[in-house]
Amino acid sequence: MTATQHQAQAGTAAGETRTLTLIQAITEAMREELARDERVVIFGEDVGARGGVFLATAGLQAEFGKERVFDTPLSEASIVGAAVGMAVRGLRPIAEIQFADYMGPGFDQIISQAAKIRYRSGGQFTAPLVIRTPSGGGVKGGHHHSQSPESYFTHTPGLKVVMPSTPYDAKGLLKAAVRGEDPVIYFEPKRLYRAAKGEVPAGDYTVELGKGAVRREGQDLTIIGYGGVMPDAERAAAALAAEGVQAEVIDLRSLVPWDRELVLQSVAKTGRAVLVSEAPRTSNFMGEVAYVIQEELFDRLLAPVVQVAGFDIPYPYVQDKIYLPGPNRIAAACVQALNY
Amino acid sequence: MIQPFTSDPLRWVSEDGQPIRELPARFTPELLRELHRQMVRAREFDKKLVTLLRQGRTTFYAQASGMEATQVGLAHSLRVGHDWVWPYYRDHTLGLAMGISMLDIVSQCLGTNSDLCRGRQMPHHFGVLDKRFVSISSSIASQVPPAAGTAMAQKYLGTDEITVCTFGDGATSEGDWHAGLNMAGAAGAPCLFVCENNQWAISTHLREQTASETIHIKAKAYGMPGYYVDGNDIVAVMEVLGHVAERVRAGEGPALVECLTYRIGSHSNADADAEKHYRTREEVAEWEARDPITRVERLLEHLGAPLDPQELWDLVAATHREVDEAVLAAEASGQPGWDIMFEDVYADKPIHLRVQEDFLRAEQAAGGRA
Numbered sequence: 229m230t231a232t233q234h235q236a237q238a239g240t241a242a243g244e245t246r247t248l249t250l251i252q253a254i255t256e257a258m259r260e261e262l263a264r265d266e267r268v269v270i271f272g273e274d275v276g277a278r279g280g281v282f283l284a285t286a287g288l289q290a291e292f293g294k295e296r297v298f299d300t301p302l303s304e305a306s307i308v309g310a311a312v313g314m315a316v317r318g319l320r321p322i323a324e325i326q327f328a329d330y331m332g333p334g335f336d337q338i339i340s341q342a343a344k345i346r347y348r349s350g351g352q353f354t355a356p357l358v359i360r361t362p363s364g365g366g367v368k369g370g371h372h373h374s375q376s377p378e379s380y381f382t383h384t385p386g387l388k389v390v391m392p393s394t395p396y397d398a399k400g401l402l403k404a405a406v407r408g409e410d411p412v413i414y415f416e417p418k419r420l421y422r423a424a425k426g427e428v429p430a431g432d433y434t435v436e437l438g439k440g441a442v443r444r445e446g447q448d449l450t451i452i453g454y455g456g457v458m459p460d461a462e463r464a465a466a467a468l469a470a471e472g473v474q475a476e477v478i479d480l481r482s483l484v485p486w487d488r489e490l491v492l493q494s495v496a497k498t499g500r501a502v503l504v505s506e507a508p509r510t511s512n513f514m515g516e517v518a519y520v521i522q523e524e525l526f527d528r529l530l531a532p533v534v535q536v537a538g539f540d541i542p543y544p545y546v547q548d549k550i551y552l553p554g555p556n557r558i559a560a561a562c563v564q565a566l567n568y
Numbered sequence: 569m570i571q572p573f574t575s576d577p578l579r580w581v582s583e584d585g586q587p588i589r590e591l592p593a594r595f596t597p598e599l600l601r602e603l604h605r606q607m608v609r610a611r612e613f614d615k616k617l618v619t620l621l622r623q624g625r626t627t628f629y630a631q632a633s634g635m636e637a638t639q640v641g642l643a644h645s646l647r648v649g650h651d652w653v654w655p656y657y658r659d660h661t662l663g664l665a666m667g668i669s670m671l672d673i674v675s676q677c678l679g680t681n682s683d684l685c686r687g688r689q690m691p692h693h694f695g696v697l698d699k700r701f702v703s704i705s706s707s708i709a710s711q712v713p714p715a716a717g718t719a720m721a722q723k724y725l726g727t728d729e730i731t732v733c734t735f736g737d738g739a740t741s742e743g744d745w746h747a748g749l750n751m752a753g754a755a756g757a758p759c760l761f762v763c764e765n766n767q768w769a770i771s772t773h774l775r776e777q778t779a780s781e782t783i784h785i786k787a788k789a790y791g792m793p794g795y796y797v798d799g800n801d802i803v804a805v806m807e808v809l810g811h812v813a814e815r816v817r818a819g820e821g822p823a824l825v826e827c828l829t830y831r832i833g834s835h836s837n838a839d840a841d842a843e844k845h846y847r848t849r850e851e852v853a854e855w856e857a858r859d860p861i862t863r864v865e866r867l868l869e870h871l872g873a874p875l876d877p878q879e880l881w882d883l884v885a886a887t888h889r890e891v892d893e894a895v896l897a898a899e900a901s902g903q904p905g906w907d908i909m910f911e912d913v914y915a916d917k918p919i920h921l922r923v924q925e926d927f928l929r930a931e932q933a934a935g936g937r938a
Contacts, residue, residue, distance in 0.1 A: 269724065295724060305744050306751035309713020310720055313731075316702060317652065317721035336744065340707040341714055349695045349703035350686030351912040385913050409915035438918060485918030 248428040251421040253395035254284050254360070257402035258322060260432060262292045265320060268406060270297045272307055272324030272360075281326055282362060282421055304334035308359060312341045312411075315355040320406055328363035328415060329372045335380075342411040343386030358405045358412045363391070364456040364506055365538075365552050366419030370545040376455075376507035376538065381413045382483050382516075388437055389483040391415040393458035395426040397481055400435030408437065417456035424459065440487035442494070446474030449500035449565055452491055452517060454480040457504045457553055464558035475562060483513050491517065492524050499530035500565040504558055506551075509537040531568030534561045570811045572793035573785060577828045580803035583858050585866020587803075595803055597873035603644070603802055604864045604875070605883060607636035610661035611861060612887040613670070614833070617677065620895065621837050626677045628691045631833030632661040634800075637860030638764050638827040640665040641805030645813050646732055646760075652700045652722070654715035654733045657692050658764070658831075659704070662734065668696050674894040675901070682901035686908055709739040712748030712761070719757035719822065730758040730816045738769025740783050746790075752822040753790035759822040760813055761787075765799065766831035770839060771846040784826035792822045799827030800860040803867075830855035906932050 248256065261268045270285060276299040279286030289297040300307050304325055311323040325331055331338070338359070346354045365374035381389050388410050392398040398416070405412035417424075443458070444465050453461045458479050465475040476494050480486055495501045501521050503514040518533040536553045544551055570578065582588050614631045621629045632639060635658070643665030646653070655662060660673055672684055676694035679687035685695055685703060695703025702718075705711060715733030722729045739745050740763060752759040763783045767774045780786060787794025793815075797808045805827060812823045832852065834842040843849045868874055910917060910925045917925070931938075 301747075301750050301754050303747045303750065305747040306713050306716065309710075309744065309748060310717030310751055310755075313654070313714035313717020313719070314721040314724075315717075316714065317718045317725075319721045319724065321717075333743070333747075336707055336710055337713060340705050340710045344705070345703060346914070347912045348685060348688050348693065348705070349697075350684055350688060352684060352695055352697040353703055354915070388914070485920060488919055 244430045245427040246430060247425055248395045249422045250392070250395045250398050250416070250424040251282060251284055253399040253428050254402060254416065255286060255288070256428070257399040258285065258288060259291065261322075261403060261406045262288065262296060267318065267320040268296070268322065269314065269319055270322045270324070271300050271310070273302055273326045274299060275324050280324060282418065284360070284416075285324070304330055304332070305337055308334035308337035309341065311357040311359065312337060312345070312355045315357040315411075316345065316353050320356060322358045322360060322406060325359060325361040327373050328361040328377050329375045331361065331377060338381070338387065338411075338413070339384045343384045346410075347386060354409060355411050356409045358402070358414050360402070360414045360416060362418035362421070363415045364417045364419060365543055365548060366456060368545065368548050371543040374543040374548070376505070378413070378415055378483060379507055379511055379513045382513045386411070387484060388412045389415070390437055390481060391417060391455035391483065392481060393417060393420060393455055393479055394424060395428045397435050397441070397479075399428055400433050401437065401481065403432070404434040404437055407434065412437070415455060419456050420459070435481070438482045438485040438487060440481055440490040441479045442476065442490070443479050444475065444477040446476040447498055448474045449502060449562055450476045450478060450491070450494040450498045451502045451504060451558065451562065452478045452480060452514075453504035454483065455505070457506055457558075460553065460555045461504050461558055463555035464562060467555060467559050468562055473562070473566065486517065488520060491521065495521055495525055496528050499528055501533045502558065502561045502565055503533060503535045504553055505536075506538045506553060508540045509535070510540050512537050531565045534565045536561045570795070570808055572795050573788070574796050577796050577798040578804050578808055579798040579801050580807060581801050581863055581867050583863065585863055585870050587867070587870070591803065592807060597868060597871055600864055600868055600871075601875070603640055604861065604868070606640045606665045607802070607861045607864065608880070608883055609887045610636050610640065610664050612884055613660070613664065613891060616888060616891040620677075625895070626691050628836060629677070630658045630692050630836045631831070632658050634832030634855065634859070635764060635766055635829045636661055637802035637805050637863070638799040638829050641802045642732070642734070642762060642809055644806055645809035646730070649699055651729050652702065652718050652731045654702050654711040654718065654731065655704055656711060656735050656739065656764075657704050657706060658736065659734055660692065660694070663694065663696070663701060666699055666701065668694070668699055668701060670890055670894040671897055672696055674891065675898040678895070678898050679903060680898040680901045681904055682898050686912065687904045688912070709735060709742035709744040709748070711735070712739070712745050713751060715759055715761075716748045716752035716755065716757055719752055719759035720755050723755070723757050728817060730760055730813060732760045732762060734762045734764055736769060737763060737765040737767060737774050737777055737783060738772065740786065741777055749787070749790040749792070749822070749824065753792050756821045758816045758819065760809075760816050761822065761824045762809070763824065763826040765826050765828050768831050768835065768847070770835040771842070773847070782826060784824055787824035792824060795823065795825045797825060797827050799829030800858050800863065802860060802864060829860075830858070832856060
């Protein structure tokens, strides 16, 4: 963060809100948590002097020192593993994996150590840590800078998985994740880093993990999404409104745990559900949401649950915009549900 | 002076029990007898647990017979309950020598209510918080990067603790092993890496595991000293590990110690007759002649303080009774039921787990079977 921004922040009274981008909100959450709790340390590749390749940690090393904000060797297994070992010893590490596409080398540390240490030790040892990582497409990154691997992690008991889509949630969810007692994978929709802007309180607040948010109220159908697709889901809803269709839009925010109650209440009301994500279709987390909707609301459904997802292909480079579900594809799925 | 990167394993006592260097003053007959007692106790524990396995009262066992000098020596080279240990799955002799009770280890092997880990893992994967002995993962070398992290936390917090991380020779082929050593080296973290090189990773011999001449020379690549020790000579193990642990504690960065030893038993009950399939009886006999317990007995003889055979028999009998009592106490505590299955997944119990728990409760209440 620049000196000007520092001054701007210093000048804001408690309770006051400012317009921040998603990534500014993430940086602010980390700064406040570093200031609040000496157990918080931040590390990863290039997060120190450089401030991270997306500048999420910009200025933090200068402000809090190299002991608390530091660069690591280029090794995701080391980064995640070190976070586990620090958390077991009583720190509150926030580890950055530079791109979600590179979680592979750290995968065993996540699923064998972070996710299981509480269970396997009967609660004697725990790993309260946060792994932040940019994910999703829309930045012309090809398949090693655009993937959405969240479903791998929702499939491993012991991990919590969240993905904000607004600056307000980004700050509140990150703070809640740092203060929680469980390992949290915190996915950051990178195409919204600077595209998503919104009001963010200057003071301290948290957003509870496991709670979704209604972005738009409606009674004709429910659009459910999370992360990078949310602005397009809202655009689709706005387009439908122009045609006289009132879509309710829900942002899950948390995948594990996810807000069954909010989703079921809404779909019980509308009778139609359209699930939107950009992760590949097969074994997509939304398949679980669809399963619970049909299990609980089979006789209230007016149409089959429709899923809009990424295609089951490696994320393409040239066809970036065609691959991603945009407002037209989402709206078309809504029409399909409405016309059933 | 204890030097790193020696071409031969450092040794204080020859295979026939003669000191080949000046015996440090602390190795009085009293200390040697105590070390001997702990080694025999662990050896007999191994035998009793194999019997328990054959009786079908436990399902898995990985013997550490032959490796007692390494593990008991390590236990005496750290500050128990102060330093942190990220162990591997063949470290029960280390655990016993650190003062973890037989009841705790047996309870974990039997998965009873008295198990501190609540019956969550297969036998031999214990963990004890008050000894800072972290619960064991089967995933080979996955404890190495976390050990680096715990040591980084110790450095950050300014403690005088160190972290000890153990592993076998096979683990040194895993990516996580290299990642962890590199991380600890780059961070200058107080981590003591101990390779219990027993030369066999299940059925794969060290010479097929790596083209590297030894394990300890790999330390060079990570900017830390590597020491090579006769892991069947408890005097050498304690001299080297004691020296290296204090070096690490003094803030001189991490170190790697390779203890050359031998796995006399099979890898586990899964390959109960190793000599039929992948190694020769001659090789095993050759290493039995280098037995770490016999070596201490010979050293005591040399020092004019031989063990009374009756004392040894009493020790064996007492250990067997101790195991029997631990087994009875563990079994008497009963086995955990379905009702704790959903605990300790998270600090809280999210809605989807409550839904699944309700399902299981109803199924069990109806007398249902899975």
